[in-house]
Amino acid sequence: MGKIITIKNNKGGVGKSWLTLQLGHAFTLLEKEDGTSYKVLLLTSDSQNNILTFSGADNIKFYKTLEDFVRTGELNEIRIRENLFYVPLKNSNFSKRFREKLKISVEKLKDEYDLILIDSVPVLNIDQDFIELADKIVIPTYLDKATSEGIARLMDEVGVEKIKAIIPNRYMRSKKGDAMYNELKETLDGTGIYLTDPIKQSGIIHNLLEDGKTIWDTKSKDVEEFQVIIYQVAMELIECL
């Protein structure tokens, strides 16, 4: 039975879509206990479908969407890497009936996929469903005051037990940022939430994105520090799921 991980932060631009793709790709490179690979599906509540661009699959013009799947029950996922699939979204506003059907439909996908990762957007009604569906939540964040306050609210909203990891991303060294990191570390102490080292705002990550590549598509030594962080998050998730 598959598990669902939702990547959430109510703040825009923190790297939710980027992280969903990197983490999803990481899982496909790991081995399950039986020696086979994880089959991973990426979904989104963002009709911009940034993951298609980030993975270099943005030349695909005609595709079926999550809405089609919910309507017909037929999944036409796009293969973006070996064992890594993506289903785009067309709209961003949904009826109550659609939302009910969506939840049932996504649950069914657990039969076919080991892991379903959901890329969210700041505030949208179906994100509520994706949070409810999630076995675990992963939060990418900035290390600033407003975003940290947002995390505290999110922890209240979804419950501490559901959050597995917080990943400071697009980090730029500053005294205030470092103080914020230490504060966050203290707050999370004893909660079971894994706080990673910060991922830098990086020119290499930017260039890879421009080329439609993930951090796992390159042999460059410069990405190793990012690979280690994402790999650790993947292992933490596998252990608790």
Ligand SMILES: Nc1ncnc2c1ncn2[C@@H]1O[C@H](COP(=O)(O)OP(=O)(O)OP(=O)(O)O)[C@@H](O)[C@H]1O
């Ligand atoms: N560590 C990083 N270094 C450099 N660029 C990054 C890094 N993380 C993300 N980016 C870039 O920052 C931008 C925002 O990332 P992304 O789109 O993943 O954020 P998001 O949280 O999904 O945003 P939105 O709320 O708009 O959906 C993108 O252009 C992405 O390429």
Ligand SMILES: [Mg+2]
């Ligand atoms: Mg996004």
